Amino acid sequence: MKDKRLILADKMINKDPKKLSMVVGFDGFVDEIIHVVDKRLDSKNFTRVNTIEELAKRIEKASGLSTNIELVPTVKKIGGNGPIMCNALSKHNPSITYIGALGYPSIDDVFKPMEANVSLHTIATNGHTDALEFDDGKLLLGKMASLNDVTYERLIESFGKDNLIALLSKTDMLSAVNWSMIPYLTDMWRKLIDEILPSLPKKEVKPVFFVDLADPEKREKEEIKEALDMLKEFKSKFFVVLGLNKKEAYDVADELDLFDSESLKHMQVSLEDLNQELYDYLDIDCVVIHPVDRSCCVINKEFYTEEGPYIQKPKLSTGAGDNFNAGFVLGLLLGLNPDEALLTGMSTSGFYVRNARSPEYKELIQFMKDWTNNLV
Template sequence: MDKRIETSGILSKKNPKELKIIVGFDGFVDEIIHVVDKRIDSENFKRIDTIEALGNRIVKASGLSTNIELVPTIKKIGGNGPIMCNALAKHDPDLTYMGALGSPSIDDVFKVMEDKVKLYSFATNGHTDALEFDDGKLMLGKMQSLNDVTYENLLEAVGKEEFINLLKNTNLFANVNWSMLPNLTDLWEKMAKDILPILPQKDNKPYFFVDLADPEKREDEEIKKALGILRKYSEKFFVVLGLNKKEAYDVANVLDLFEDASLKNMQVPLEDLNIELQKFLGIDCVVIHPVDRSCCVVNGEFYMEEGPYISKPKLSTGAGDNFNAGFMLGLLLGLKPDQALLTGMSTSGFYVRNAKSPRFEELYTFMKEWAQGKI
């Protein structure tokens, strides 16, 4: 039987409503933007389709000047955490979000989450102009307010006792967008010292998921320090690090796992890269999601599956966060790692085609139709 058909059938018998999940800590208002190549009239234009084409136009303006017209198409909830949270909320678990959703009150953009998610906000949200192209996206962020995402502000907003109670009962604690949260490493360190010793030791450990979110702009020593802290969480959690393809090669370069030129040119095979990252970091799982496939190493064993690639997505911003939500959902529901990869790619595959995350029935139906060649 096709693995996608089998996994779809297994999912259809699961109940995600029984899960307890905590997600944090960033928050952005995203404006999805197209860049104008030629304007036809007041309503119509031809957009610049590729990052390379935009880059060439910018280079030509060097020493001169140029005007680049931006056309906002959608204003929506942004940030890795809220997007991942919204994707998980489609399956109706017991869900809590903590982070930068507006201060002193929650921004109106995020209030749509309140029906399905318990919200704690302790910082003003950031703002992102997301320039979308057929070959990727440019995320232009304004994020100074995220400096207020601190351990102290978190405890003040949630309450230490309540925070500990939530962690004691959760199945997943997801911390994403490390690169844009300057104080997240400090938060992890203080949690490891103050909170981890209090948490119960469980045979079936809850998951601790981390997504660095393009750490290139952070100093190498900061990246090493943050990754080193993750090992401390392995005592009480099953620790998962999520990376896209670029991030995986960048992190391997920072950790000096392979020869520099091979990493910069992405010549190291994905399997070797994935295995060495998990081995070096000493955590339970490292998952990598290129555009056309995904892979993971769980306790030293490598898994890889090809995905439902689409050349012209309806919406690409948030695809990685939807993959993360789907992959972790698969693990939470007891799927094998290779099946969880399929769940992740089906979630992101549905999202980029429909500009929204799938409900639970839509998720396993999409996986089945993918296997049948209907998408």
């Protein structure tokens, strides 16, 4: 029997992402990817602190004393959930617009390469993230006061209400991500629902509204609940999708009191039960969860799961989740089955962590073939 991934690769050859129209927002960061020095060998060479646990032990030793931790920036790149997701989607050459915190009043140079494939509109100064990367995860140290300026009022002032209505009336997808770091995003959603949605046409095939909370742990329980309860109000005009990584999914379930806290804390609730309960509670069209080695989703009350192309030592991990999100929504927009959309999501992130860049459409298809043949 032919492998599902090869069937999908053949199917995708006959799809055309260039026909799609997308709008992504609203954050924006300049990311510096950083390694933490363990031992300095000479002026140019050093060994790394390889794990978060090693760094934690070093920091713990300094309690009541002091210590020096050397950080070595390796690359400066596009950051923020929105720009990374947008950049990944832009590799497939759809008609795509990004609205967000890209520098103000002018766009920061780090985002300028996106202009080749994306229509960029800035509404605020970008944030900055020091991304400390390790073999077992990453620590993202953010400076984000400027995201206080990402508001509905600034959006309308900078972009125009009529222009926004016209853009959203013809789009196949609106993505609003990084909720946890944008203080006024819930307010923006409320005003979009009240002031923009009534002017949008009803379509037989609804455009996707994709939301990513982006580690909501630091936000208050009532804030999280208010935002999530609002999502169902977009269903009148959109197919609403919430994306979560594994940690976020268990944290959100805890905040919503869907299971007992101890079971969630120790991740004793199965992914299927977790996914299904989140879907039932939120009453939206899709909840997708992406651990590092697999992914799953519930659509139309049905649970789907697929294993992924896990790699122990990625070349770049910051942005892997955003690339999964890009690949997953691409699959949905191309009319693929939910399990196939999971595979396009994991293939996109799988390519990204191995090559430190997002795949073009032909590369995405080839990655699926190589994955089938154990060549990745």
